[in-house]
Amino acid sequence: MINFDYIRTFTTKAAVDAKVKSASSQFIAGGTNLVDLMKKGVTSPDKLIDINGLPLKQITADAKGILIGALALNSEVAENAIIKTKYPLLAAALNAGASPQLRNMATVGGNMMQRTRCSYFYDITMPCNKREPGSGCGALQGQNRMHAIFGTSEKCIAVHPSDMCVALAALDASVHISGPKGDRKILFTDFHRLSGDTPELDNNLQKGELITGIHIPANAFNKTHYLKIRDRASYAFALVSVAAALEISGNTINNAKLAMGGVAHKPWRLTAVEKFLTGKPANKETFTAAANMAMEGANTFGQNNFKIKMGKAAVTEALQQAAQKI
Amino acid sequence: MPNQDNNPQGPAGKSRRDFLKKSTALAALTIASPVLVKAAENDEKIAALFEQMPLRLEVNGVAHTLSVEPRVTLLDLLREQLHLMGTKKGCDHGQCGACTVHVDGKRINSCLSLAVMNEGKKITTIEGLAIGDKLHPMQEAFIKHDGFQCGYCTPGQIMSAVCCVKEGHANNADEIREYMSGNICRCGAYPNIVDAIIEVKKGGQSL
Numbered sequence: 001m002i003n004f005d006y007i008r009t010f011t012t013k014a015a016v017d018a019k020v021k022s023a024s025s026q027f028i029a030g031g032t033n034l035v036d037l038m039k040k041g042v043t044s045p046d047k048l049i050d051i052n053g054l055p056l057k058q059i060t061a062d063a064k065g066i067l068i069g070a071l072a073l074n075s076e077v078a079e080n081a082i083i084k085t086k087y088p089l090l091a092a093a094l095n096a097g098a099s100p101q102l103r104n105m106a107t108v109g110g111n112m113m114q115r116t117r118c119s120y121f122y123d124i125t126m127p128c129n130k131r132e133p134g135s136g137c138g139a140l141q142g143q144n145r146m147h148a149i150f151g152t153s154e155k156c157i158a159v160h161p162s163d164m165c166v167a168l169a170a171l172d173a174s175v176h177i178s179g180p181k182g183d184r185k186i187l188f189t190d191f192h193r194l195s196g197d198t199p200e201l202d203n204n205l206q207k208g209e210l211i212t213g214i215h216i217p218a219n220a221f222n223k224t225h226y227l228k229i230r231d232r233a234s235y236a237f238a239l240v241s242v243a244a245a246l247e248i249s250g251n252t253i254n255n256a257k258l259a260m261g262g263v264a265h266k267p268w269r270l271t272a273v274e275k276f277l278t279g280k281p282a283n284k285e286t287f288t289a290a291a292n293m294a295m296e297g298a299n300t301f302g303q304n305n306f307k308i309k310m311g312k313a314a315v316t317e318a319l320q321q322a323a324q325k326i
Numbered sequence: 327m328p329n330q331d332n333n334p335q336g337p338a339g340k341s342r343r344d345f346l347k348k349s350t351a352l353a354a355l356t357i358a359s360p361v362l363v364k365a366a367e368n369d370e371k372i373a374a375l376f377e378q379m380p381l382r383l384e385v386n387g388v389a390h391t392l393s394v395e396p397r398v399t400l401l402d403l404l405r406e407q408l409h410l411m412g413t414k415k416g417c418d419h420g421q422c423g424a425c426t427v428h429v430d431g432k433r434i435n436s437c438l439s440l441a442v443m444n445e446g447k448k449i450t451t452i453e454g455l456a457i458g459d460k461l462h463p464m465q466e467a468f469i470k471h472d473g474f475q476c477g478y479c480t481p482g483q484i485m486s487a488v489c490c491v492k493e494g495h496a497n498n499a500d501e502i503r504e505y506m507s508g509n510i511c512r513c514g515a516y517p518n519i520v521d522a523i524i525e526v527k528k529g530g531q532s533l
């Protein structure tokens with residue numbers, strides 16, 4: 001690891017000021033992604049700004065929803081009593097990610113900002129437009145088993161690897177941001193970007209901006225499920241994942257939210273399918289039709305062709321599992 | 327509480343910063359290439375990058391005042407500066423759990439934690455589990471159930487297992503497998519590890 005300057009900050013303003021001042025600086029929270037990337041030489045900031053002293057760990061709920069500080073640990077959020085009872089989809093997605101040790105280090109802000117696990121991005125001897133714009137995309141014709149099937153561009157077919165973010169996209173969360181120009185909020189689904197012509201940009205955070213928290217609006221979903229399909233039973237990134245939130249009364253779906261992970265450069269929200277589900281009976285037929293619809297427009301690259309079949313099965317299964325919840 | 331001062335800045339007590347300054351200046355004088363003269367002018371900045379930082383933390387009940395480069399991980403600090411070799415380096419990338427230690431009672435991967443980020447924290451390593459000659463119940467159970475073959479993953483497994491029980495995630499074999507998934511065992515001692523954890527959980531001792 002190339003050495004760097006290290007400073008500790010204790011206020012949002014100090015952290016933002018330090019970031020603005022030093023062009024190649026980076027915030028560090030849990031370090032579980034950044035330290036890994038620095039060891040690999042994928043990134044070499046000349047200064048790390050430790051934000052763990054900032055007062056952003058709180059989880060506060062009211063009638064309107066819940067606000068989770070950017071520094072709340074993944075494990076703390078997953079174990080939080082209110083999250084477990086009122087936002088179980090988020091708890092399930094968090095517990096499906098990484099390992100207990102990593103969740104004890106990883107923060108909510110860091111989780112959102114984690115980089116892709118594409119092997120070409122990680123291997124600095126390989127071409128990668130995300131790591132080195134203009135160098136090409138090794139995955140297009142290469143090892144692309146883990147890669148995207150929606151919203152791809154010829155510049156980059158990497159996926160966003162987070163589980164937590166898939167649940168947050170489904171739950172209509174918003175992101176609280178603090179920056180040199182003040183504070184702002186954006187919808188969670190507008191936070192991450194598609195690769196397009198600028199795969200080096202994962203999200204819409206501007207220079208010097210810091211995530212301060214996530215807000216999830218209160219909801220009436222009584223049936224939710226997070227389904228993650230991976231190469232081993234646990235401690236592996238998703239091949240495909242589905243976050244399903246349903247409001248069912250009698251046997252009718254009154255409201256539905258659906259997002260997928262492992263299929264795009266950002267958590268993939270399925271708004272058309274949600275509309276289709278609304279008002280329909282909660283049965284196998286509805287769920288199969290929804291799954292077929294979910295896979296429309298998918299584009300595969302050889303090794304990841306299986307993701308269409310797997311995606312269909314995963315959407316059906318996630319909706320079914322959700323509907324069966326008591 | 328005993329206090330150990332480890333300040334590994336080299337024999338003359340000089341920091342790398344001083345050394346770098348001198349060697350760069352010397353090189354500039356002897357060869358005097360424009361690049362090197364420039365380097366000497368930027369000395370202050372270059373040296374700053376190699377600055378050691380003061381760090382205070384407690385390891386297995388012993389308070390330490392140390393001096394470390396920001397890039398040193400907690401794992402390397404434990405093994406290379408404090409000579410606590412029990413904590414193992416498997417992958418060095420958060421993928422195996424061999425480096426698991428407790429920080430303020432929580433299990434973490436020490437290979438992804440920068441040492442300087444543990445200022446003021448209490449670290450427990452495998453060396454700190456036993457009380458004198460008396461092994462920790464989890465250590466006893468791993469021996470009884472043969473929870474290892476080569477033993478390389480074992481310190482990490484045991485540190486993780488202690489927290490798995492303490493966190494309340496050891497209620498059945500499936501739950502144990504899920505909450506121990508951050509610890510890989512190349513020898514495949516998993517069934518015996520699960521048995522050891524079940525026994526400790528059933529024993530109900532305070533850990």
Ligand SMILES: Cc1cc2nc3c(=O)[nH]c(=O)nc-3n(C[C@H](O)[C@H](O)[C@H](O)COP(=O)(O)OP(=O)(O)OC[C@H]3O[C@@H](n4cnc5c(N)ncnc54)[C@H](O)[C@@H]3O)c2cc1C
Pocket residue numbers: 026027028029030031032033034035036070071096097098099102105106107108109110111112113114161162163164209210211212235236237238419420421
């Ligand atoms: C072996 C392994 C397996 C994993 N498996 C999974 C998995 O299955 N599912 C999953 O979802 N994740 C997985 N992860 C990823 C893990 O969830 C992330 O590494 C973690 O969430 C990052 O959080 P952090 O606090 O450690 O971030 P850091 O490493 O500290 O930071 C990551 C990035 O975020 C930036 N950042 C941090 N906080 C803020 C903020 N508040 N505002 C702005 N920028 C910020 C940093 O500058 C840095 O660029 C895995 C990781 C490893 C190592």
Ligand code: FES
Pocket residue numbers: 414415416417418419420421422423424425426435436437438
């Ligand atoms: S050495 Fe830390 S997880 Fe493998």
Ligand code: FES
Pocket residue numbers: 473474475476477478479480510511512513514515
């Ligand atoms: S005992 Fe050999 S790796 Fe686990």
